[in-house]
Amino acid sequence: MENTLGLEIIEVVEQAAIASSRWMGKGEKNTADQVAVEAMRERMNKIYMRGRIVIGEGERDEAPMLYIGEEVGICTRADAKDYCNPDELVEIDIAVDPCEGTNLVAYGQNGSMAVLAIAEKGGLFAAPDFYMRKLAAPAPARGHVDINKSATQNLKILSECLGRAVEELVVVVMDRPRHKELIQEIRQAGARVRLISDGDVSAAISCAFSGTNIHALMGIGAAPEGVISAAALRCLGGHFQGQLIYDPEVVKTGLIGESKEGNIARLKEMGINDPDRVYNAEELASGQTVLFAACGITPGTLMEGVRFFKGGARTQSLVISSQSRTARFVDTIHMFDEPKTLQLK
Numbered sequence: 616m617e618n619t620l621g622l623e624i625i626e627v628v629e630q631a632a633i634a635s636s637r638w639m640g641k642g643e644k645n646t647a648d649q650v651a652v653e654a655m656r657e658r659m660n661k662i663y664m665r666g667r668i669v670i671g672e673g674e675r676d677e678a679p680m681l682y683i684g685e686e687v688g689i690c691t692r693a694d695a696k697d698y699c700n701p702d703e704l705v706e707i708d709i710a711v712d713p714c715e716g717t718n719l720v721a722y723g724q725n726g727s728m729a730v731l732a733i734a735e736k737g738g739l740f741a742a743p744d745f746y747m748r749k750l751a752a753p754a755p756a757r758g759h760v761d762i763n764k765s766a767t768q769n770l771k772i773l774s775e776c777l778g779r780a781v782e783e784l785v786v787v788v789m790d791r792p793r794h795k796e797l798i799q800e801i802r803q804a805g806a807r808v809r810l811i812s813d814g815d816v817s818a819a820i821s822c823a824f825s826g827t828n829i830h831a832l833m834g835i836g837a838a839p840e841g842v843i844s845a846a847a848l849r850c851l852g853g854h855f856q857g858q859l860i861y862d863p864e865v866v867k868t869g870l871i872g873e874s875k876e877g878n879i880a881r882l883k884e885m886g887i888n889d890p891d892r893v894y895n896a897e898e899l900a901s902g903q904t905v906l907f908a909a910c911g912i913t914p915g916t917l918m919e920g921v922r923f924f925k926g927g928a929r930t931q932s933l934v935i936s937s938q939s940r941t942a943r944f945v946d947t948i949h950m951f952d953e954p955k956t957l958q959l960k
């Protein structure tokens with residue numbers, strides 16, 4: 616699966632990011648999302664692979680999407696075996712979020728990215744479009760912090776694992792009414808809180824890189840984004856745990872149906888019999904080979920955003936592979952017109 620695919624998916628996220636960034640700051644989140652979806656689909660369909668979308672994101676808020684179950688790649692065609700080699704015919708599952716942080720793009724704010732994760736068939740948890748309680752932390756804290764413990768306890772553990780005072784820790788939390796008590800508790804424990812309006816994938820992955828000044832992600836975000844984050848953290852050896860949240864009272868957004876009971880029944884239909892189960896990164900992204908790729912749309916903690924210049928654009932992407940154990944930052948210059956002199960800085 617690995618080699619050529621690793622290169623091709625860089626272009627998939629780059630094309631989605633470039634398309635979306637043309638709508639940066641225009642106040643139209645659905646268009647910023649739609650163009651990213653179309654660009655991602657178009658580029659994926661040029662790859663010699665046999666892909667299936669398992670996480671398309673978007674059902675909950677009716678955003679444009681790549682559909683769950685949608686087949687992508689040249690080798691999904693009926694006559695594929697005539698021109699695809701056996702490696703390309705291996706079925707792979709793909710989780711995508713072509714525009715993660717649509718509001719951030721629409722309002723010209725930092726932290727949005729085009730992102731996807733890939734594993735062999737069955738290697739990614741097909742999360743329902745519900746919410747997920749998440750705990751992400753750097754590698755030294757992996758398996759020590761625990762989502763079942765209080766924020767206060769986890770901060771103490773984190774401080775021991777990272778060898779720094781609780782006061783020196785920064786925790787990212789989504790700025791939502793559902794997190795009022797959590798925010799209070801983190802502050803009371805002595806740590807500092809970075810509130811974000813959107814974009815918890817970037818926050819989760821940032822935990823795995825020292826120098827980002829992000830030491831944990833706590834709280835409830837979307838479940839599909841949880842699986843994508845888990846894929847990256849699994850490859851990077853960071854800590855990630857997720858627990859589905861199906862009670863509308865807990866999330867307070869009115870976006871996941873009327874009743875907790877109805878949602879439990881929905882989960883059962885999907886084969887999830889224990890709705891309260893806590894999943895770790897290896898369970899959410901269980902594939903033998905996991906690939907992750909992201910490209911900044913607007914500037915972020917990990918990557919630059921798309922920068923246009925006369926006749927082209929420059930992007931920065933991150934590609935992570937469990938197989939080659941690499942995290943590659945890729946700086947690309949895209950030439951829209953005839954190549955001219957390229958500006959290096």
Ligand SMILES: O=C(COP(=O)(O)O)[C@@H](O)[C@H](O)[C@H](O)[C@H](O)COP(=O)(O)O
Nearest residue numbers: 714715716717813814815816836837840
């Ligand atoms: O910010 C986010 C929105 O993603 P997108 O729709 O692709 O632009 C994600 O990072 C969050 O994980 C999540 O979708 C958010 O927490 C949903 O919560 P809410 O806005 O309270 O419904």
Ligand SMILES: [Mn+2]
Nearest residue numbers: 712715716840
């Ligand atoms: Mn998203």
Ligand SMILES: [Mn+2]
Nearest residue numbers: 712714715716
């Ligand atoms: Mn999105």
